[in-house]
Amino acid sequence: MWSYTLTARVTLINALIMYSLVKAPLWGEVKARPCSYCFVPNIRAPTPRVENTNTLLPIGRDDKPCWNPNPPCGESIPVILFYCNACYTTAYAPLRMCSKAHSLHEVYVNNSRREIIEATLPY
Incomplete structure (x- = not known):
């Protein structure tokens, strides 16, 4: 007993x-920041390099499945959703690792081209 x-x-x-x-x-320290997709020199960027302003704005919090490809995990992890008003890109920033300790990176989804762009930048 x-x-x-x-x-x-x-x-x-x-x-x-x-x-x-x-x-x-979650929300106390999450602030707007520069978008990594449209502010760094990138051949695939749909917009030219613009002023380094904070265009990536936090718009919400959601649970997404783990996107580690090898091996596929699928465990639900909390993410912060960001939206860039310059290049119309949505970013998913993980708040923690999944239980299998997969090292996750931010995922950028360009809404105009419907393509997924991955960036290994620290959150």
Whole structure:
């Protein structure tokens, strides 16, 4: 009985710690920033290089499946959605790794061309 109570308490404490780590910094520190797709020299960019202003605006939070290709995972992870008002690109920035510790990068989806552009930039 003692070990069951101790295990339950440790599990509860771990859950509270993980909840605070995942949920706490979502909107307090998320700010607009320069779009990596249209501000860096890129041959595929649909718009020319423009002034370095913060056009990538946070528009919401969602849960997306893990997009690691090898092996396919599919676990749901929280992401912040950004939208660039200069090149009409949506960016998905992961807030944490999945449980299989896949190193995820931001994914840029260009809405005008319907193509997925991946960038390995730190969030």
